[in-house]
Amino acid sequence: MSETNNAKLEKLRLQIEQAAALDAKRITENAEKQAKAIIEEECERAKKEENTVMLSKMSRLENDERKRVSESRYSADRKVLLHRNAVVNGLFDEVKSEIADFTASDKYEAHLSKCAEKADKEHKLDSSVLAYCRKKDNAAAEKVLSKYGVKIENDRNIVLGGLLFKYPDKGIFIDLTLDSVFESEREAFSSRSEMQL
Numbered sequence: 001m002s003e004t005n006n007a008k009l010e011k012l013r014l015q016i017e018q019a020a021a022l023d024a025k026r027i028t029e030n031a032e033k034q035a036k037a038i039i040e041e042e043c044e045r046a047k048k049e050e051n052t053v054m055l056s057k058m059s060r061l062e063n064d065e066r067k068r069v070s071e072s073r074y075s076a077d078r079k080v081l082l083h084r085n086a087v088v089n090g091l092f093d094e095v096k097s098e099i100a101d102f103t104a105s106d107k108y109e110a111h112l113s114k115c116a117e118k119a120d121k122e123h124k125l126d127s128s129v130l131a132y133c134r135k136k137d138n139a140a141a142e143k144v145l146s147k148y149g150v151k152i153e154n155d156r157n158i159v160l161g162g163l164l165f166k167y168p169d170k171g172i173f174i175d176l177t178l179d180s181v182f183e184s185e186r187e188a189f190s191s192r193s194e195m196q197l
Contacts, residue, residue: 092186096160099178103137103161112137112144112163115176119165123172125150132164 102108112133119125125148132155133141141152141163155164162177 092182092189095182095185099160099182103178108161109140109144112140115163116144116148116150118176119163119174120148122174123165123167123170125165127151128167128169130166130168132158132166134158134161137161 102111116125116131125145127149129148129150131141131145131150131152133152135154138152138154145152145163150165158164158177158179160178160182162179162181164177165174166172167174
């Protein structure tokens with residue numbers, strides 16, 4: 001072969017090597033870019049997964065803590081409510097005892113007389129009216145109501161005392177029992193106490 005051919009071949013070989021080196025460099029750069037993108041994508045996915053796991057754990061911990069606080073608050077409120085109810089019951093047991101002392105005293109008949117006067121002022125008492133009382137108050141009620149001509153009957157629902165007047169012709173009830181006053185005061189007291197709780 002001639003020297004020109006050798007030079008041509010050498011030149012061709014160099015061109016092929018250069019082209020191959022350029023192709024190899026391009027392929028390597030593309031592979032590195034792809035590898036870098038895959039690694040970044042995997043890192044991002046791992047971070048998201050880790051964040052999701054962390055958020056899930058935090059949510060569970062928050063829910064557990066919220067539940068624990070709620071249970072503690074419920075338990076504390078229940079204890080306060082039970083204590084308050086015990087105090088209210090004790091207070092109203094004392095009131096009942098004082099009412100029993102009052103109804104056993106000589107002032108009770110005057111109270112029944114005031115009840116009759118109040119009912120008479122609201123709606124005239126006469127023989128068409130029925131008055132209800134406790135069985136043990138029959139004598140005192142007879143004494144107080146005899147001047148009005150009111151018929152007296154016993155009512156087992158009246159425990160503490162007082163009088164309940166019924167006007168059958170008018171469809172009117174006048175409740176002047178100590179039981180109704182006691183219950184309304186107890187309800188009012190309880191509702192005020194619950195509002196403060």
